[in-house]
Amino acid sequence: MKQDLCPSCQEELTFKVSGSVRGEQYLCHACQRIYTRVAKCPDCQQTAEKIQACGSVSYFCSHCNELKSKTRIQFEYNDAL
Ligand SMILES: [Zn+2]
Ligand SMILES: [Zn+2]
Numbered sequence: 001m002k003q004d005l006c007p008s009c010q011e012e013l014t015f016k017v018s019g020s021v022r023g024e025q026y027l028c029h030a031c032q033r034i035y036t037r038v039a040k041c042p043d044c045q046q047t048a049e050k051i052q053a054c055g056s057v058s059y060f061c062s063h064c065n066e067l068k069s070k071t072r073i074q075f076e077y078n079d080a081l
Contacts, residue, residue: 034080
């Protein structure tokens, strides 16, 4: 399973908050920065929406209009502030 790494120092990020409108937030202790993790569709590079059902997570791309496996989803880390 892929780790969540800081885009600037490559340290492992700490999960901070989920369920916010802007996505999931991760904290880098080394940089003292907060990042928002954005899921990207592997096929069209548009933002995919996280769908949580029965304990499993998948992602829906409204551009492709289909579900994407979380193993194929690409993550991008943006500065939250
Ligand atoms: Zn960092
Ligand atoms: Zn797509």
